[in-house]
Amino acid sequence: MHALVGENGAGKSTLMKILYGMQKPDEGTITIDGEQATFHSPADAIARGIGMVHQHFMLADNLTVLENVVLGGEKLYGIGNRARQKIKEISEAYGLHVRPDALVENLGVADRQRVEILKVLYRGARILILDEPTAVLVPQEVDALFANLRELKSEGLTVIFISHKLGEVLSVADDITVIRRGTTVGTADPANTTTKQLAELMVGSELPSPETRESTVTDVPMLTIDDLQLNATDPDGAVREVLAGITFTIHKGEVLGIAGVEGNGQAELVEAIMGLRDPDGGVITLDTADISHAPTRKRRESGIGYIPEDRHRHGLLLEAPLWENRILGHVTEEPNSNRGLLDLKAARKDTERIVKAYDVRTPGIEVTAASLSGGNQQKLIVGREMSHAPKLLIAAHPTRGVDVGAQVQIWDQIREARREGLAVLLISADLDELIGLSDTLRVMYRGRLVADADPATITPEELGSAMTGAATGHLEAAPEDEA
Amino acid sequence: GKTSDSGSGSKEASAAIAYDIGGRGDQSFNDAAYAGLVKAEKELDIKGNDQEPSEGESDADKVQRLTELARSGNNPVIGVGFAYAPAIKKVAPKFPKTTFGIIDDTSVTGKNIANMVFNEEQGSYLAGVAAAKATKTNKVGFIGGVEVPLIKKFEAGFAQGVKDTNPKVQVLKQYLTQPPNFDGFAKPDLGKAAAQGQLDKGADVIYHAAGLAGSGSIEAAALDGKWAIGVDSDQYNQEGLAKYKARILTSVTKDVSGAVFNLIKSVKDGKPQSGEVRYGLDKDGVGLSDSNPEYKKMTDLIAAVDKARAEIISGKIKVQTAP
Amino acid sequence: MKKFDKDRLILGLAGPVLALVVAIALTSVVLLASGRDPFEPYKLMVESAQYADIQVLILNQAGTYYLAALAVAVGFRMNLFNIGVDGQYRLAAMMAALVGAAVELPGPLHIALIVLVAMLTGAFWAGIAGVLKTLRGVSEVVSTIMLNAIATSLIAWLILTDNFGVQLEGSNDLTTGEIAESGWFPSVSLADGGEIYGFTFVAFALGIVYWFVLNRTRFGFDLRATGASESAAAASGVDAKKMILTAMLISGGVAGLAGMPTLLGDTHTYSLSFPTGIGFTGITIALLGRNNPIGIFFSALLIAFLDKASSALDQYGYEKEIATIMQGLIVIAVVVSYELVRRYGLRRQQQKVGEELAAAARKNREEVAA
Amino acid sequence: MSTSTVSAVSAAPKKSARRKLSVPVILLIIAGALALVSLVRIISGADDLTSVGQVSGALQLAIPIGLAGLGGLWAERAGVVNIGLEGMMILGTWFGAYAGYQWGPWTGVALGIVGGALGGLLHAVITVTFGVNHIVSGVAINILAVGVTRYLSNFTFDKAAGGSSKQSPRIDEITKITIPGLSDWLRDIQGKHWFFVSDVAGVLGGLVTNLSLLTIVALLLIPATIWILWHTAFGLRLRSCGENPVAAESLGVNVYKYKYIAVVVSGGLAGLAGAFLAIVATGIYQEGQTGGRGYIGLAAMIFGNWMPGGMALGAGLFGFTDSLKLRGGAENVHAMLLLLAILLLLVVFWQLYKKKYLPAAISAVAAVLLFVWYSLTNEVPSQFVDAAPYITTLLVLALSAQRLRMPKADGMPYRKGQGK
Numbered sequence A: 001m002h003a004l005v006g007e008n009g010a011g012k013s014t015l016m017k018i019l020y021g022m023q024k025p026d027e028g029t030i031t032i033d034g035e036q037a038t039f040h041s042p043a044d045a046i047a048r049g050i051g052m053v054h055q056h057f058m059l060a061d062n063l064t065v066l067e068n069v070v071l072g073g074e075k076l077y078g079i080g081n082r083a084r085q086k087i088k089e090i091s092e093a094y095g096l097h098v099r100p101d102a103l104v105e106n107l108g109v110a111d112r113q114r115v116e117i118l119k120v121l122y123r124g125a126r127i128l129i130l131d132e133p134t135a136v137l138v139p140q141e142v143d144a145l146f147a148n149l150r151e152l153k154s155e156g157l158t159v160i161f162i163s164h165k166l167g168e169v170l171s172v173a174d175d176i177t178v179i180r181r182g183t184t185v186g187t188a189d190p191a192n193t194t195t196k197q198l199a200e201l202m203v204g205s206e207l208p209s210p211e212t213r214e215s216t217v218t219d220v221p222m223l224t225i226d227d228l229q230l231n232a233t234d235p236d237g238a239v240r241e242v243l244a245g246i247t248f249t250i251h252k253g254e255v256l257g258i259a260g261v262e263g264n265g266q267a268e269l270v271e272a273i274m275g276l277r278d279p280d281g282g283v284i285t286l287d288t289a290d291i292s293h294a295p296t297r298k299r300r301e302s303g304i305g306y307i308p309e310d311r312h313r314h315g316l317l318l319e320a321p322l323w324e325n326r327i328l329g330h331v332t333e334e335p336n337s338n339r340g341l342l343d344l345k346a347a348r349k350d351t352e353r354i355v356k357a358y359d360v361r362t363p364g365i366e367v368t369a370a371s372l373s374g375g376n377q378q379k380l381i382v383g384r385e386m387s388h389a390p391k392l393l394i395a396a397h398p399t400r401g402v403d404v405g406a407q408v409q410i411w412d413q414i415r416e417a418r419r420e421g422l423a424v425l426l427i428s429a430d431l432d433e434l435i436g437l438s439d440t441l442r443v444m445y446r447g448r449l450v451a452d453a454d455p456a457t458i459t460p461e462e463l464g465s466a467m468t469g470a471a472t473g474h475l476e477a478a479p480e481d482e483a
Numbered sequence B: 001g002k003t004s005d006s007g008s009g010s011k012e013a014s015a016a017i018a019y020d021i022g023g024r025g026d027q028s029f030n031d032a033a034y035a036g037l038v039k040a041e042k043e044l045d046i047k048g049n050d051q052e053p054s055e056g057e058s059d060a061d062k063v064q065r066l067t068e069l070a071r072s073g074n075n076p077v078i079g080v081g082f083a084y085a086p087a088i089k090k091v092a093p094k095f096p097k098t099t100f101g102i103i104d105d106t107s108v109t110g111k112n113i114a115n116m117v118f119n120e121e122q123g124s125y126l127a128g129v130a131a132a133k134a135t136k137t138n139k140v141g142f143i144g145g146v147e148v149p150l151i152k153k154f155e156a157g158f159a160q161g162v163k164d165t166n167p168k169v170q171v172l173k174q175y176l177t178q179p180p181n182f183d184g185f186a187k188p189d190l191g192k193a194a195a196q197g198q199l200d201k202g203a204d205v206i207y208h209a210a211g212l213a214g215s216g217s218i219e220a221a222a223l224d225g226k227w228a229i230g231v232d233s234d235q236y237n238q239e240g241l242a243k244y245k246a247r248i249l250t251s252v253t254k255d256v257s258g259a260v261f262n263l264i265k266s267v268k269d270g271k272p273q274s275g276e277v278r279y280g281l282d283k284d285g286v287g288l289s290d291s292n293p294e295y296k297k298m299t300d301l302i303a304a305v306d307k308a309r310a311e312i313i314s315g316k317i318k319v320q321t322a323p
Numbered sequence C: 001m002k003k004f005d006k007d008r009l010i011l012g013l014a015g016p017v018l019a020l021v022v023a024i025a026l027t028s029v030v031l032l033a034s035g036r037d038p039f040e041p042y043k044l045m046v047e048s049a050q051y052a053d054i055q056v057l058i059l060n061q062a063g064t065y066y067l068a069a070l071a072v073a074v075g076f077r078m079n080l081f082n083i084g085v086d087g088q089y090r091l092a093a094m095m096a097a098l099v100g101a102a103v104e105l106p107g108p109l110h111i112a113l114i115v116l117v118a119m120l121t122g123a124f125w126a127g128i129a130g131v132l133k134t135l136r137g138v139s140e141v142v143s144t145i146m147l148n149a150i151a152t153s154l155i156a157w158l159i160l161t162d163n164f165g166v167q168l169e170g171s172n173d174l175t176t177g178e179i180a181e182s183g184w185f186p187s188v189s190l191a192d193g194g195e196i197y198g199f200t201f202v203a204f205a206l207g208i209v210y211w212f213v214l215n216r217t218r219f220g221f222d223l224r225a226t227g228a229s230e231s232a233a234a235a236s237g238v239d240a241k242k243m244i245l246t247a248m249l250i251s252g253g254v255a256g257l258a259g260m261p262t263l264l265g266d267t268h269t270y271s272l273s274f275p276t277g278i279g280f281t282g283i284t285i286a287l288l289g290r291n292n293p294i295g296i297f298f299s300a301l302l303i304a305f306l307d308k309a310s311s312a313l314d315q316y317g318y319e320k321e322i323a324t325i326m327q328g329l330i331v332i333a334v335v336v337s338y339e340l341v342r343r344y345g346l347r348r349q350q351q352k353v354g355e356e357l358a359a360a361a362r363k364n365r366e367e368v369a370a
Numbered sequence D: 001m002s003t004s005t006v007s008a009v010s011a012a013p014k015k016s017a018r019r020k021l022s023v024p025v026i027l028l029i030i031a032g033a034l035a036l037v038s039l040v041r042i043i044s045g046a047d048d049l050t051s052v053g054q055v056s057g058a059l060q061l062a063i064p065i066g067l068a069g070l071g072g073l074w075a076e077r078a079g080v081v082n083i084g085l086e087g088m089m090i091l092g093t094w095f096g097a098y099a100g101y102q103w104g105p106w107t108g109v110a111l112g113i114v115g116g117a118l119g120g121l122l123h124a125v126i127t128v129t130f131g132v133n134h135i136v137s138g139v140a141i142n143i144l145a146v147g148v149t150r151y152l153s154n155f156t157f158d159k160a161a162g163g164s165s166k167q168s169p170r171i172d173e174i175t176k177i178t179i180p181g182l183s184d185w186l187r188d189i190q191g192k193h194w195f196f197v198s199d200v201a202g203v204l205g206g207l208v209t210n211l212s213l214l215t216i217v218a219l220l221l222i223p224a225t226i227w228i229l230w231h232t233a234f235g236l237r238l239r240s241c242g243e244n245p246v247a248a249e250s251l252g253v254n255v256y257k258y259k260y261i262a263v264v265v266s267g268g269l270a271g272l273a274g275a276f277l278a279i280v281a282t283g284i285y286q287e288g289q290t291g292g293r294g295y296i297g298l299a300a301m302i303f304g305n306w307m308p309g310g311m312a313l314g315a316g317l318f319g320f321t322d323s324l325k326l327r328g329g330a331e332n333v334h335a336m337l338l339l340l341a342i343l344l345l346l347v348v349f350w351q352l353y354k355k356k357y358l359p360a361a362i363s364a365v366a367a368v369l370l371f372v373w374y375s376l377t378n379e380v381p382s383q384f385v386d387a388a389p390y391i392t393t394l395l396v397l398a399l400s401a402q403r404l405r406m407p408k409a410d411g412m413p414y415r416k417g418q419g420k
């Protein structure tokens, strides 16, 4: 099991895409089993036993798991029952728990990940490439994944994986390669390397830690949510509770962290607070004003900053230049516009400022957002949201897919603003981040807040178990947390 | 700047026609006008020019077209179809020496304007008489291409002819499309479906005033072994319909070609027509064809038609122009 | 920034020029294949376009096209495909003509009323599609196709003499009656070339408004953002439904104006022979002009030129359909060349990015080595 | 406690969004609808509503639309929007007639398909290889097809006997079959105007009377499409290109190839639609014959939610109302008012049941108005009769809950090797 680490845009994904035949190298060779190989397309790579799980899942939402898996490999076991049987077989053999006839659209991230792995195994791959497979998983899921991977390794498969979480890299990898700006800058032996050394090798800086112990929490409530209820109607007419009885308060200078396995209502909670969904019950109060049914724009103007979970869908106009992306979401505010008219000059100037201040790596502000790497896109978003001095920041996975260097920066920004009275609603799958940044922790399960915990004492493992619904109420550090 | 005077040196006498939607090749109205022009070319030794419209054009385009034709020395310049009325109104005063002809319109007048109009209702009346005589089911059908006043004239005459001949006969009527959707003159499958509907209701004679779409009506009637009545030209002799000619009882003819020829001739003779030139049954401007041998055998029917013809010409019967 | 990048300018011009050359070459091939002179038709068309009256015709037509294309472009800018411009402008022209003929007011007021009625009617008709889309999720592509046909029927009914229509004595045409002279929009008369409809200038002025609203106002930004990414726009505070409805209403309102140059400048009445199909040409022009007001302007001129200059071909024994073929080929060639030029530009940009990163990497390595 | 497995928990399981209608349910729905129509027929006396002629007319009018829609479906399932259907259909009419009048109708059909497929190929080159906006390309093809066919007619049909620059000579007919005994028997039963039984007989009769062989081919293409696209490896690959081409590419699918095939097939189907119009529906080529049916086909496809069955339903609805209006519209469409009023009444009950009082009230008012209109008049003005197919389609779309799901990557540019 070989790990590849490096900062954002270091070239990890690109290297793997070359290895998988999706992009062509300008020079250099690829050697498999002592044999030199050139790939013109993924089909060639697959034929040579290489399989890849991409950073952004490569699944067709509107097709079933079965269809997604057999696609491109129809010759192996057909597209009917034989294939279904084979999928069940593999699924059982590696404990993947995949249902072949489910629509991918209805699956959570972890399930999708397993479908991706199954896709690769189905083709009998001997070399498995995983690009940031753990970024979206909770610890238990990560453990399960690594258990799966170890199993594969024991069967003689080779696994290459990319991760920004250096701890897990050290714990599972047999060998580590560090790349920076497109070249190998070093290798490391996990047995006698610390995360600190690894981080230094990567970015030349120290391993960041989200620790934040001095409390800045005041008793002025900024966001109060009272008995929030949100329903959704299924296509067959059945009404489902998506959120129920959500009640909490975030004070000025407080970071409230919400832990939960993805798909348990966090996204919907954020959307309800942002005004993207109209709640079916309950009251949302921002700084004494009732905003339960206010339009999104009004909420943003009254001081909510938003770092969305899916930056491509909710945070950026990919085909627009950076300065237009800087205007997005704050078109009615200074310096972007003035009495209904845009102030392009000021907006451009401010974009330059953000690019500098937040170290967005880009050749200029006229390039499209799509041409930035993910980490840099995120920095731009954070920069934009912080530029309007928000009263409340909703940060969903603010450092997902962001390298360690940039992580520190983002955390620092949040901390600093918190000191000045910012209230933060933090949602993250990275439990270290959650525990490190939050003043208060809540656990969300099936649309309800089922537990709370003190970040000072809780461990990721304990939090993780509550996220699966195994524990409720106030979580104590000690193992005898109430059932 | 310059103007589009192609100035082809009008030594040789020349006449021009400007077509309506459909243009040359429509096997109907426009082609009939063209036939008149060709006949004039042959018999009067003049040069004929013709120009097509473009789809959905405006009056300005028509003005430009007529101006260009007049300026390059054509005389007469004939607008085929009532759509040319506003354009002729603008252009005619600018070329007082040129005669302008317009077909199917008398709303624009002037010394150098000849309004060639037809009593379509009279021809249709005769068709109504023939239909009423030919029907055995006492149901006959009328299919109009596009519901515009001109086609309603056909309907009015036909219905009156039927009723006057045999009040018991029921007239089914159907229009294919509404203006400005002129598909009803162009899509034979619409004509076919409409005719089929009337046949299913028991009609056994179907008269169409639907241009090309009417060929679908003729087809449907013929395949069902029922009678069809054609329009504009003698459709019995139309090549495209040869297969169904045996079931084309007769056709209501409208002598557009003759009208065009006459106007050109009058100009050539130095006595240009002006004002309303009406072509009715009297001048054989409209009429009922009798090419089908089966038709010729129906003496009773022919007698009734001839009687009606005489009464219309004498003014005893007044045919309505609107239903 | 390097706004006046010379390379970019050359690239920008290279596209259209290359496209025209290719389209003309292909058309010549068609001519040659059918045994015609491969070059004379162009000569004839260009010659014909030197006449003042043809130029006026082209300009007037371009003005009409411009309005229709702007209407389409407003929709396209936010991924709404308003195929219904055709029905919208016809219905609008008809209603405007009806109201215009029914009242008599002092000049500017009369015109203003007519224009207002046209805009409201167009907006109303497009608004139906907008409402259906926002409330019921009906695709605007389907609903506007249907509404075009329904507009045809509605007009046919309204213009019956039993309802609101007028049939002049001796005419086979149905009209809405003539608008009094106070409701005529003044034209610019040329010595012998005819008249440029005054409304043509209004049309082009509207292009400036379009540009300004889209690129310089908050509303325009919201609209473009919605077009670029509906989800991102929603998260940024745009009410997507309201935006769809608004865009549809604006598109319809502008569409309603498309009949105005002809109505106010020439016919002063709506009749069965009122020009049709302009909405569809508008789609072509908007696409050809890439929804950009200047691009649309040139596209409108180009298409109008091909339309009008081609009538000369008829006289000289050439099939004027060749101009239609040319239109199709030009559209294809232009958009393909846009795309090729865009890709070339993108590759260059990426190269630059790559070079910069490589340089940075080298520096880095030296530092590491040091 | 950290050893607990999580895999089973993950996201709250949602119910499958796609409900599969089973065959009996579909049959039941059809029977219900027919019974309703029958009721209206009995009340209004508009016996043509379900007559043999009406149904067979509807079929004939629906087929070109349905074939065009099917063409659209093939392209869009592979992610290419095809608004050029109209143009490809025009090519189909021209090529079909050109070959048809000279070498017989079946050659005409073959060449019509080829003509349309050529249009499709051009669309594929422009959109897939050059990555141009699909709508632009489609619009350009529509213009080009009009120009090319009209231009060519000047050199071909114009010279032929019985043709002109706008019209081809007559094409021989394709064999039509009528099942002798059955057809007459059904027609008899239909003629008795019994409740329901006659309606069933009328519908069945319409489907077995005067059926051109090409009509049968066209009808079979719908199940064939379902089978190819949903039950073969080829179809899976093709659809994956419309859902997520980058994922397909990452699994070694040659996305370009499938897009090309799909768009060419799409053009071929549109060409077949054109050939059908020229050869079966009309018997000649006629300039402007397609008259926007390509667009209507596209609308039918969207109406049918990008599924062949739904598309066929859309085309059928259109053909049915179109036929109704052409066959004595004033009376038939008048009866439709009653049908509509009853349908709206049902909607009212449904909405009341769902406790949606305001929409129920609106529907109720509309139903009453329709009923009043129905009872106070004898016919509908012919102008509105003409609009009947369009209004019906709009109403159906507006009343049925719209959960349109187009292929995810439909209309999106795709470049090999540039996926994220």
Ligand SMILES: Nc1ncnc2c1ncn2[C@@H]1O[C@H](COP(=O)(O)OP(=O)(O)OP(=O)(O)O)[C@@H](O)[C@H]1O
Residues within 6 Å of the ligand: A006, A007, A008, A009, A010, A011, A012, A013, A014, A015, A182, A372, A373, A374, A375, A401, A402, A403, C353, C354, C355, C357
């Ligand atoms: N062929 C190339 N030539 C020059 N530069 C390239 C090339 N390919 C990629 N790059 C640059 O190198 C970076 C590679 O991005 P890549 O996706 O590999 O990063 P990454 O290491 O996966 O980052 P992250 O951790 O954010 O996922 C990009 O920023 C891109 O600009």
Ligand SMILES: Nc1ncnc2c1ncn2[C@@H]1O[C@H](COP(=O)(O)OP(=O)(O)OP(=O)(O)O)[C@@H](O)[C@H]1O
Residues within 6 Å of the ligand: A008, A009, A013, A014, A055, A370, A371, A372, A373, A374, A375, A401, C350, C351, C353, C354, D420
């Ligand atoms: N051939 C190339 N030449 C130069 N740059 C390239 C080339 N191919 C890709 N790139 C660049 O690679 C970058 C893509 O990086 P990529 O999206 O993989 O980054 P990432 O950090 O992995 O982002 P994310 O975390 O969002 O996936 C873009 O900046 C793109 O411009």
Ligand SMILES: [Mg+2]
Residues within 6 Å of the ligand: A012, A013, A014, A055, A131
């Ligand atoms: Mg990456």
Ligand SMILES: [Mg+2]
Residues within 6 Å of the ligand: A009, A055, A374, A375, A401
């Ligand atoms: Mg990344």
